[in-house]
Amino acid sequence: xxxxxxxxxxxxxxxxxxxxxxxxxxxxxxxxxxxxxxxxxxxxxxxxxxxxxxxxxxxxxxxxxxxxxxxxxxxxxxxxxxxxxxxxxxxxxxxxxxxxxxxxxxxxxxxxxxxxxxxxxxxxxxxxxxxxxxxxxxxxxxxxxxxxxxxxxxxxxxxxxxxxxxxxxxxxxxxxxxxxxxxxxxxxxxxxxxxxxxxxxxxxxxxxxxxxxxxxxxxxxxxxxxxxxxxxxxxxxxxxxxxxxxxxxxxxxxxxxxxxxxxxxxxxxxxxxxxxxxxxxxxxxxxxxx
Amino acid sequence: xxxxxxxxxxxxxxxxxxxxxxxxxxxxxxxxxxxxxxxxxxxxxxxxxxxxxxxxxxxxxxxxxxxxxxxxxxxxxxxxxxxxxxxxxxxxxxxxxxxxxxxxxxxxxxxxxxxxxxxxxxxxxxxxxxxxxxxxxxxxxxxxxxxxxxxxxxxxxxxxxxxxxxxxxxxxxxxxxxxxxxxxxxxxxxxxxxxxxxxxxxxxxxxxxxxxxxxxxxxxxxxxxxxxxxxxxxxxxxxxxxxxxxxxxxxxxxxxxxxxxxxxxxxxxxxxxxxxxxxxxxxxxxxxxxxxxxxxxxxxxxxxxxxxxxxxxxxxxxxxxxxxxxx
Numbered sequence: 001x002x003x004x005x006x007x008x009x010x011x012x013x014x015x016x017x018x019x020x021x022x023x024x025x026x027x028x029x030x031x032x033x034x035x036x037x038x039x040x041x042x043x044x045x046x047x048x049x050x051x052x053x054x055x056x057x058x059x060x061x062x063x064x065x066x067x068x069x070x071x072x073x074x075x076x077x078x079x080x081x082x083x084x085x086x087x088x089x090x091x092x093x094x095x096x097x098x099x100x101x102x103x104x105x106x107x108x109x110x111x112x113x114x115x116x117x118x119x120x121x122x123x124x125x126x127x128x129x130x131x132x133x134x135x136x137x138x139x140x141x142x143x144x145x146x147x148x149x150x151x152x153x154x155x156x157x158x159x160x161x162x163x164x165x166x167x168x169x170x171x172x173x174x175x176x177x178x179x180x181x182x183x184x185x186x187x188x189x190x191x192x193x194x195x196x197x198x199x200x201x202x203x204x205x206x207x208x209x210x211x212x213x214x215x216x217x218x219x220x221x222x223x224x225x226x227x228x229x230x231x232x233x234x235x236x237x238x239x240x241x242x243x244x245x246x247x248x249x250x251x252x253x254x255x256x257x258x259x260x261x262x263x264x265x266x267x268x269x270x271x272x273x274x275x276x277x278x279x280x281x282x283x284x285x286x287x288x289x290x
Numbered sequence: 291x292x293x294x295x296x297x298x299x300x301x302x303x304x305x306x307x308x309x310x311x312x313x314x315x316x317x318x319x320x321x322x323x324x325x326x327x328x329x330x331x332x333x334x335x336x337x338x339x340x341x342x343x344x345x346x347x348x349x350x351x352x353x354x355x356x357x358x359x360x361x362x363x364x365x366x367x368x369x370x371x372x373x374x375x376x377x378x379x380x381x382x383x384x385x386x387x388x389x390x391x392x393x394x395x396x397x398x399x400x401x402x403x404x405x406x407x408x409x410x411x412x413x414x415x416x417x418x419x420x421x422x423x424x425x426x427x428x429x430x431x432x433x434x435x436x437x438x439x440x441x442x443x444x445x446x447x448x449x450x451x452x453x454x455x456x457x458x459x460x461x462x463x464x465x466x467x468x469x470x471x472x473x474x475x476x477x478x479x480x481x482x483x484x485x486x487x488x489x490x491x492x493x494x495x496x497x498x499x500x501x502x503x504x505x506x507x508x509x510x511x512x513x514x515x516x517x518x519x520x521x522x523x524x525x526x527x528x529x530x531x532x533x534x535x536x537x538x539x540x541x542x543x544x545x546x547x548x549x550x551x552x553x554x555x556x557x558x559x560x561x562x563x564x565x566x567x568x569x570x571x572x573x574x575x576x577x578x579x580x581x582x583x584x585x586x587x588x589x590x591x592x593x594x595x596x597x598x599x600x601x602x603x604x605x606x607x608x609x610x611x612x613x614x615x616x617x
Contacts (some may be wrong), residue, residue, distance in 0.1 A: 032410075033410045033413075033414075061401075069314065081594070093356055094351070094593050100589075101590040102586070102590060103591065107585060108583035108586060109583055111579065111583075112579065112580070112583060174611070184403075225419070226414050230414065234411070261429040265422055268422045272422065275415040279411055
């Protein structure tokens with residue numbers, strides 16, 4: 001029983017972790033928070049469903065198409081909204097509200113496009129479940145965990161060892177100095193939003209087959225991603241993953257052993273307690289301090 | 291933003307206030323004359339939203355702290371008042387005040403440790419609190435809040451005089467709104483108000499000038515929670531039925547949208563904001579399933595095009611005219 005609970009906790013925990021990772025990237029690159037990440041996830045799930053189940057494309061093709069479209073969406077959002085507002089030097093609240101407005105547009109745009117019913121992915125794999133350590137895991141759930149881990153490694157390599165990744169880290173550390181070294185901060189910020197949106201879309205493709213695809217799929221995941229990011233230490237990539245995974249497991253354990261009623265209260269309670277008592281999170285990330 | 295450093299608060303001049311009040315007094319007879327009873331209900335909503343948004347203005351417009359969770363205090367006021375009346379038999383006028391006081395105490399307890407959080411993290415903590423309250427009213431122990439089915443209540447009554455028509459509630463709401471605006475004006479023009487503005491402009495400098503930053507941030511938060519909770523209680527006894535979906539994240543965003551649309555740091559801003567956003571939402575009802583999509587789009591367009599809000603933009607326009615005349 002416990003093993004099964006831990007696995008399903010890890011499935012949603014990986015998603016929280018990836019979403020939190022997207023937040024951390026954006027926060028490091030531009031000091032902003034993105035309140036529409038959850039709905040970007042929803043759009044990703046719907047796009048994936050459309051390509052795979054409706055247009056009957058092979059899964060890998062649907063996967064890649066979704067991610068390409070999501071990168072475009074993220075970069076469009078940065079170009080059309082974020083950069084324009086930053087150029088006007090408006091109060092940060094306007095940027096927060098602008099991303100919330102975009103989240104309304106995405107969520108309700110999805111209602112106009114796909115309606116309000118739940119869609120279930122047809123099975124992706126010919127085997128329905130895999131057996132690990134004596135427990136059966138739904139193939140899609142196993143895929144979600146494996147793909148998340150692979151994505152984390154890919155992102156780590158990208159950020160640490162590629163020219164783009166170095167440019168991103170450099171302009172996050174000191175935008176002026178990075179500019180002097182020939183890095184274009186505007187480009188790296190646009191890239192960060194693109195990557196973050198791609199992560200969102202990918203999460204949608206991973207969690208959609210497990211949970212089903214519906215309009216509010218991403219909204220709660222997006223907000224809980226913040227909890228994961230804060231628990232790990234906001235702005236810290238590895239903290240985000242750890243915090244997300246921990247949150248997923250705590251939530252699932254609460255549901256299994258206490259009551260599903262208190263699941264969300266526990267998650268948001270953790271977020272609140274961490275913010276009020278230890279805002280720098282487990283990794284003691286200083287990005288948050290003055 | 292040249293006027294941002296202007297520490298003198300813009301009060302409404304006497305004649306303007308008198309004209310506005312006369313117009314406000316004439317609205318219900320006018321609307322009932324053209325047989326638009328529903329219109330009076332909408333105006334009642336506007337009045338209580340003005341109270342809530344004015345409270346939010348104290349915390350955001352004056353002390354510069356963001357909140358994306360004021361729906362929680364709106365909920366505590368609404369549910370608190372109903373439950374005090376239903377389970378403890380408290381008279382409704384008092385239950386509204388007690389519930390608002392409870393919300394204020396909770397607000398202070400949260401605001402004290404939260405006051406050292408910076409902008410985005412403060413907004414996250416308010417979101418978290420908002421979600422917790424929402425979940426608790428949605429899934430309360432032994433369903434004391436009626437959970438997802440909602441809960442019914444009675445209208446406000448003053449010694450047997452029931453505010454059971456929209457017109458009656460409207461005049462009561464107007465009185466509450468005027469009183470709350472006067473109190474807010476007094477607060478803003480007091481020493482505390484000037485301290486809040488100093489904190490908004492530069493917290494370090496305010497600290498250096500001997501202002502207790504934490505204490506004043508908590509005061510601002512406490513005032514806003516009382517306003518919001520009282521508005522929530524008004525909502526509950528106006529509609530006489532509440533359910534959790536009125537108190538979601540969306541409601542907190544609505545308050546902030548009204549404030550930013552109307553304009554922050556002013557007396558009239560929340561009035562303009564509450565009025566225009568409520569009317570807009572009602573007008574969009576015609577579009578049914580496109581309602582929220584259009585709302586989001588308009589919100590985004592206004593944020594990009596008019597970052598000073600309607601009030602701020604009007605004022606800038608007026609200033610431009612004045613400057614032209616002076617030449």
